[in-house]
Amino acid sequence: MSGNVEHKSDDVNHDAKEASSADQTSMTTSGSGSYILLFFLLGLALSMVAGWVVFPKLLYTQKKQPLDFNHKLHLKEVDSDCASCHFFREDGTFSGVPALEQCLDCHYEKLGESVEETLFVEQYVDKGRQVPWLVYSRQPDCVFFSHSAHIYGANLECRTCHGDIGHSESLKPYEENRITGYSKNIWGSNIAGLKQATWDRMKMDDCAQCHETAGIHDSSVQTGRDACFVCHK
Amino acid sequence: MKLSRRCFLSFVVGGAAGTALSPLPWKLTDDLSIWSQNWSWTPVPPDGEYTQVNSTCTLCPGGCGIGIRKAGKRAVKIEGLAGHPVNDGGVCLLGLSGLQLLYGPARVKTPLKRTGKRGGGQWQAISWKQAIKEVTEKLKELRKKNQPQSLASIGPNGSGTVSALISRFMKAYGSSNDMKMASKLDSDEQALFLTQGIQNGMVGADVENADFILSFGCAVLDGYGSPVRMFRANSRWKENSATLIQIEPRQSNTAAKADQWLPINPGGEADLALAMANIIIKENLYNSSFVSDNCDGLNSFVQMLYENYMPEDAARRIGIDVQTIIDLAHRFATAARPLAINGYGKGQNPSNLKETLAIHALNALVGNIGKKGGITGLSAYDYIRWPKVVTDTVAAAGLKESRLDGAGTNAFPHAKSLPNRFFDKLSAGNTSIQALLVAEANPCYSMPDTAKIKRVFDSIPFIVSFSSFMDETAMMADLILPNHTFLERYEDVPVKAGLTAPIVGLCRPAVEPQWDTLDLGDALIRIAQSIGGSVGAAFPWKNYKTCLKQTLADQWKDLEKKGYWMPSQSLQADADSKNKAGGKSGRYVLMDGTLETIYMAQDAPLEGDSRSYSMLLMPYDTIRITSLQIGAPPFVMKTVPDTVLKGQDGFIEINKKEATEMGFKQGQAVIVTTPIGEARVRVHLSSGLAPGVIAMPRGLGHTAYDDYLAGKGVNINQLIGPVEDPASGLDTALGIRAKLAKA
Ligand code: SF4
Numbered sequence: 012m013s014g015n016v017e018h019k020s021d022d023v024n025h026d027a028k029e030a031s032s033a034d035q036t037s038m039t040t041s042g043s044g045s046y047i048l049l050f051f052l053l054g055l056a057l058s059m060v061a062g063w064v065v066f067p068k069l070l071y072t073q074k075k076q077p078l079d080f081n082h083k084l085h086l087k088e089v090d091s092d093c094a095s096c097h098f099f100r101e102d103g104t105f106s107g108v109p110a111l112e113q114c115l116d117c118h119y120e121k122l123g124e125s126v127e128e129t130l131f132v133e134q135y136v137d138k139g140r141q142v143p144w145l146v147y148s149r150q151p152d153c154v155f156f157s158h159s160a161h162i163y164g165a166n167l168e169c170r171t172c173h174g175d176i177g178h179s180e181s182l183k184p185y186e187e188n189r190i191t192g193y194s195k196n197i198w199g200s201n202i203a204g205l206k207q208a209t210w211d212r213m214k215m216d217d218c219a220q221c222h223e224t225a226g227i228h229d230s231s232v233q234t235g236r237d238a239c240f241v242c243h244k
Numbered sequence: 245m246k247l248s249r250r251c252f253l254s255f256v257v258g259g260a261a262g263t264a265l266s267p268l269p270w271k272l273t274d275d276l277s278i279w280s281q282n283w284s285w286t287p288v289p290p291d292g293e294y295t296q297v298n299s300t301c302t303l304c305p306g307g308c309g310i311g312i313r314k315a316g317k318r319a320v321k322i323e324g325l326a327g328h329p330v331n332d333g334g335v336c337l338l339g340l341s342g343l344q345l346l347y348g349p350a351r352v353k354t355p356l357k358r359t360g361k362r363g364g365g366q367w368q369a370i371s372w373k374q375a376i377k378e379v380t381e382k383l384k385e386l387r388k389k390n391q392p393q394s395l396a397s398i399g400p401n402g403s404g405t406v407s408a409l410i411s412r413f414m415k416a417y418g419s420s421n422d423m424k425m426a427s428k429l430d431s432d433e434q435a436l437f438l439t440q441g442i443q444n445g446m447v448g449a450d451v452e453n454a455d456f457i458l459s460f461g462c463a464v465l466d467g468y469g470s471p472v473r474m475f476r477a478n479s480r481w482k483e484n485s486a487t488l489i490q491i492e493p494r495q496s497n498t499a500a501k502a503d504q505w506l507p508i509n510p511g512g513e514a515d516l517a518l519a520m521a522n523i524i525i526k527e528n529l530y531n532s533s534f535v536s537d538n539c540d541g542l543n544s545f546v547q548m549l550y551e552n553y554m555p556e557d558a559a560r561r562i563g564i565d566v567q568t569i570i571d572l573a574h575r576f577a578t579a580a581r582p583l584a585i586n587g588y589g590k591g592q593n594p595s596n597l598k599e600t601l602a603i604h605a606l607n608a609l610v611g612n613i614g615k616k617g618g619i620t621g622l623s624a625y626d627y628i629r630w631p632k633v634v635t636d637t638v639a640a641a642g643l644k645e646s647r648l649d650g651a652g653t654n655a656f657p658h659a660k661s662l663p664n665r666f667f668d669k670l671s672a673g674n675t676s677i678q679a680l681l682v683a684e685a686n687p688c689y690s691m692p693d694t695a696k697i698k699r700v701f702d703s704i705p706f707i708v709s710f711s712s713f714m715d716e717t718a719m720m721a722d723l724i725l726p727n728h729t730f731l732e733r734y735e736d737v738p739v740k741a742g743l744t745a746p747i748v749g750l751c752r753p754a755v756e757p758q759w760d761t762l763d764l765g766d767a768l769i770r771i772a773q774s775i776g777g778s779v780g781a782a783f784p785w786k787n788y789k790t791c792l793k794q795t796l797a798d799q800w801k802d803l804e805k806k807g808y809w810m811p812s813q814s815l816q817a818d819a820d821s822k823n824k825a826g827g828k829s830g831r832y833v834l835m836d837g838t839l840e841t842i843y844m845a846q847d848a849p850l851e852g853d854s855r856s857y858s859m860l861l862m863p864y865d866t867i868r869i870t871s872l873q874i875g876a877p878p879f880v881m882k883t884v885p886d887t888v889l890k891g892q893d894g895f896i897e898i899n900k901k902e903a904t905e906m907g908f909k910q911g912q913a914v915i916v917t918t919p920i921g922e923a924r925v926r927v928h929l930s931s932g933l934a935p936g937v938i939a940m941p942r943g944l945g946h947t948a949y950d951d952y953l954a955g956k957g958v959n960i961n962q963l964i965g966p967v968e969d970p971a972s973g974l975d976t977a978l979g980i981r982a983k984l985a986k987a
Pocket residue numbers: 301302303304305306307308331335336337338339340470471472
């Protein structure tokens with residue numbers, strides 16, 4: 012402890028000296044000031060790089076989907092677009108990512124010779140295991156979302172929120188937020204949270220923004236307003 | 245360049261400014277908040293398709309229709325079924341918490357064999373094959389020794405196939421020691437036979453349509469009869485401005501919410517009902533056309549009343565003034581649709597036969613039998629029509645030996661089963677029982693004088709429990725063959741709990757069996773078949789589901805679709821034909837020789853002498869604590885107020901003034917002592933209890949189950965002994981003498 016104290020008093024002395032010399036030559040003053048500015052800028056720059064570049068890199072980890080999936084190919088084969096596999100159940104609830112049972116409707120036996128198909132049949136179909144898909148749009152459990160209200164009620168298209176995934180030929184890597192465990196697609200790929208397309212982000216503000224622009228102010232059954240209870244039951 | 249302190253500081257300030265201008269803090273804050281919602285121990289509902297399975301709750305005799313909501317394979321919620329004739333969408337606290345029984349830690353997860361001392365809780369998991377083999381070997385041995393009658397069973401008091409399969413097994417095996425747990429339904433059944441000649445019947449009370457309800461101690465709002473139905477009836481009374489009068493010594497929940505609470509001395513119900521009958525007849529307020537057309541024995545009934553139940557004498561015994569009785573009699577007799585209902589508390593224990601008859605007689609006097617808003621005698625469910633058991637010589641010889649409990653003998657001709665007497669006999673040194681099967685009953689907890697019952701269990705060489713849960717009785721077993729819970733199995737549920745029309749609900753599996761358990765019916769079928777011979781032949785079914793399907797035959801499809809079946813017409817027709825056979829068609833017997841003996845008999849005295857035990861300890865029932873074979877799950881226990889249970893300490897209610905005189909303060913620890921046992925409790929001072937009476941809830945003080953239930957409070961059955969009603973042979977103890985001392 013005492014060492015520290017001494018060291019501090021040294022600093023004070025040193026500052027005092029510097030201050031007194033500043034009175035003598037203006038040269039020295041401007042030199043010292045520019046250093047300070049330099050260090051300020053250095054700190055600013057480094058932290059900006061850390062915040063804008065390094066942090067997002069560190070925040071997400073890339074995960075591979077258990078299988079690759081060709082949406083485009085499947086879309087060509089089915090009759091009712093997205094709803095062929097992502098359908099509404101009789102009670103109005105949304106089935107979400109298909110369970111193995113649905114895949115089996117067609118893939119009860121191997122279709123074709125692709126590597127992915129072989130993997131799928133051997134690892135999942137034959138073993139009766141569900142494919143542990145990583146869902147890009149998965150929301151926390153505190154979020155209540157009705158697909159039915161948005162598709163049938165508001166006539167939204169799937170792509171409004173999910174983008175053009177239906178035409179992709181392969182699944183992009185799943186970037187998992189190391190802290191929350193959710194996909195990068197929720198916050199959006201822009202770390203500043205800026206977006207261009209409606210499907211670039213899936214945060215609460217995005218829901219609110221859309222409700223706001225569409226002039227929806229009464230969508231909560233409980234409160235008759237458009238506040239917390241709409242999504243957080 | 246020198247790296248001055250200022251440079252360093254400006255670097256830090258620059259860094260801070262840069263960080264603030266980057267998304268880092270804002271994004272991190274957002275992420276951390278989400279992270280905090282996703283801690284691994286935070287329960288998260290499972291994902292999956294939402295489905296619903298409609299079933300029937302079997303956690304109490306109520307028979308409510310329930311819908312089990314599922315997400316994927318997991319059951320996530322139990323709701324009452326809207327439109328169901330019993331509960332129309334309602335559900336009680338216990339039913340709602342049923343999932344905790346399914347997924348809770350008290351489950352017996354595989355067949356178990358005792359390894360350590362009996363009751364020591366040391367078990368070895370065994371396979372079903374071995375479990376069945378062990379039971380079979382033991383039972384075969386007894387039959388080989390020509391002692392089939394040394395096997396006894398204790399099962400549920402039901403009319404469905406489970407109860408019937410146990411009885412059938414006992415019969416085919418060759419033992420008449422087939423005990424069923426007793427309840428108010430037994431005393432009602434005997435009363436119904438004596439007054440209306442209906443055998444094995446049940447009393448329906450049209451509570452919904454009554455407008456003046458006289459409840460003789462019934463816990464209308466605390467689990468009486470079919471509990472949810474009673475809640476709904478109560479709401480209906482409120483809407484229709486009906487009057488509910490609650491007659492009981494303690495200011496229960498029901499008393500507090502009734503239009504009038506009439507505190508009487510404990511055990512005064514029969515006196516009050518008969519004194520009212522006396523007044524109603526004397527003042528000619530009875531329904532003379534009904535009585536003269538339908539009732540037998542009015543004159544001798546009146547004579548008996550005038551000799552023994554004059555209002556003044558009764559008033560003294562009951563502890564209320566004559567005028568109150570007179571007023572009550574007037575109001576009852578002149579109400580448009582009066583109804584008197586009987587059975588103390590939830591009705592889980594039998595009532596005194598005299599009291600039951602007296603209360604039924606009140607209904608008869610006002611012409612309230614078989615009418616809207618009245619009581620109706622319903623005949624037994626008889627859809628189980630299995631071929632007669634063909635016994636072999638061993639079984640036939642065994643069945644000739646009389647039952648240990650004396651049910652059906654001259655002393656108790658109308659009793660079907662008297663478990664209290666069974667245990668009394670064994671406790672008095674009878675060693676004839678060598679093996680015992682226990683299913684859907686927890687006698688080591690729920691029968692009075694638990695220490696005695698446990699001693700009896702200890703003396704029986706071989707005990708098999710079929711319990712789904714590690715309850716007190718399972719703890720005393722040698723083998724546990726765990727049954728599925730009600731959410732994992734099929735069962736027919738013929739409801740008897742006071743409904744006006746018969747209804748059979750279907751309990752069906754909502755989820756796959758969670759553990760290595762087996763339906764009780766299947767276990768019995770397997771045991772019987774592996775004993776073989778005539779025993780196996782009595783169980784010709786492939787499995788229990790087939791048995792159930794065949795039994796319900798034409799009704800099965802409907803049951804599967806609707807979830808219940810109302811066999812009204814056929815049963816009523818049957819009832820009528822039985823009445824005729826008994827020569828009492830449509831008649832109500834107010835008095836005959838048998839009834840006279842019952843009315844004239846002295847009440848069985850309370851146990852203990854009043855000098856050393858100056859107080860009377862009574863049990864009370866509350867819907868917040870389950871008290872039958874199902875232990876209360878954690879959700880239920882959470883609702884118990886801390887004047888009943890605080891931490892691990894149970895409370896005893898005592899009159900406030902009396903407690904103060906005795907120097908007791910609220911919450912003070914005391915020792916309650918009865919002739920049977922003693923326990924440490926805390927006092928709760930109450931103004932809703934007469935001096936001299938102390939009360940404790942039923943359902944606490946478990947020693948088994950799990951940490952959420954075990955060790956909380958005191959089991960009142962530890963302090964109370966059975967009191968046999970001489971008329972019925974049933975245990976109808978209303979309490980016991982007791983004393984309190986500072987701990
Ligand atoms: S009242 Fe009885 S049958 Fe009805 S839900 Fe409650 S426990 Fe189940």
